[in-house]
Amino acid sequence: MVKIVDRLLLFCFSLVIGIISVTVLGVGAGWIPEKITDRWIEGVYSETWLQITVIVVSVIVFLISFRFFYVSIRRGNAASPxxxxxxxxxxxxxxxxxxxxxxxxxxxxxxxxxxxxxxxxxxxxxxxxxxxxxxxxxxxxxxxxxxxxxxxxxxxxxxxxxxxxxxxxxxxxxxxxxxxxxxxx
The missing domain is CATH 3.30.70.1350 (Cation efflux protein, cytoplasmic domain)
Known part of the structure; x- marks a missing residue:
């Protein structure tokens, strides 16, 4: 059961990181106009629902990252049955x-x-x-x-x-x- 949950978390984590990477790439390469970026950043500071969404997504990504960090450093007993x-x-x-x-x-x-x-x-x-x-x-x-x-x-x-x-x-x-x-x- 834990392996299934970890695989689901890994899928979600990869999806979110992929979306963030493409967005940052688009901003850095100039594919996303500066006006849209400015409006989105202003929206984060001025609109409560967008602030809450950003905070929730950030906390979820941080928790998933922490889980994967923990899994990577713990000593596994499942390696050899x-x-x-x-x-x-x-x-x-x-x-x-x-x-x-x-x-x-x-x-x-x-x-x-x-x-x-x-x-x-x-x-x-x-x-x-x-x-x-x-x-x-x-x-x-x-x-x-x-x-x-x-x-x-x-x-x-x-x-x-x-x-x-x-x-x-x-x-x-x-x-x-x-x-x-x-x-x-």
């Missing part, structure tokens, strides 16, 4: 990337596995791990996938202490082995 745990001694944060690497490490130890990719989803019941792999085609796929599921679940739970709700293995392909026929002449 993590899994947070609370213990008796304090808080523990484990990045999702760490859990993905642990899952890849466990799956990679299985014989017959070639290319691996992982994706982690955090659910209330625990982690949902999806492993995408290419296998060699010489090992039984049901046996191999069960071994991957068991190894990943045990390894991630043992290392992180976070319960794993499910491990899904997607076999994307098998590696085509090249067979060479000897040529007899």
């Amino acid at each position: 993590s899994i947070d745990q609370r213990t008796d001694f304090g808080d523990i944060r484990i990045s999702v990337e760490t859990v993905e690497n642990l899952a890849l490490k466990a799956a990679g130890k299985q014989r017959g596995v070639r290319e691996l990719k992982s994706r982690i989803r955090i659910q209330d019941s625990g982690l949902e791990i999806v492993i995408r792999t290419v296998v060699d085609g010489e090992t039984s796929i049901p046996v191999l996938t069960e071994e991957i599921q068991r190894a990943v679940k045990e390894h991630v739970e043992e290392i992180t202490g976070i319960p794993v709700a499910s491990v899904t293995v997607f076999v994307a392909n098998i590696i085509q082995t090249q067979t060479f026929k000897s040529r007899v002449e």
Whole structure:
């Protein structure tokens, strides 16, 4: 929700700054006649509704600028998603990337596995791990996938202490082995 509000504020801020920039450019380049500029400035000093409008727009632009300044200097926690745990001694944060690497490490130890990719989803019941792999085609796929599921679940739970709700293995392909026929002449 905050990101949507920030994007909306950025849009409004860019629009207002763009209008002000074009206006100042027009005045500086002489595209806007001096009489119009003088009348507008006199209107700001003499007409109450125009003064209020200028003040309100200025305050809004200043607040938006302050918000963007704050966002730019604060340390963001959203940069790397993590899994947070609370213990008796304090808080523990484990990045999702760490859990993905642990899952890849466990799956990679299985014989017959070639290319691996992982994706982690955090659910209330625990982690949902999806492993995408290419296998060699010489090992039984049901046996191999069960071994991957068991190894990943045990390894991630043992290392992180976070319960794993499910491990899904997607076999994307098998590696085509090249067979060479000897040529007899």
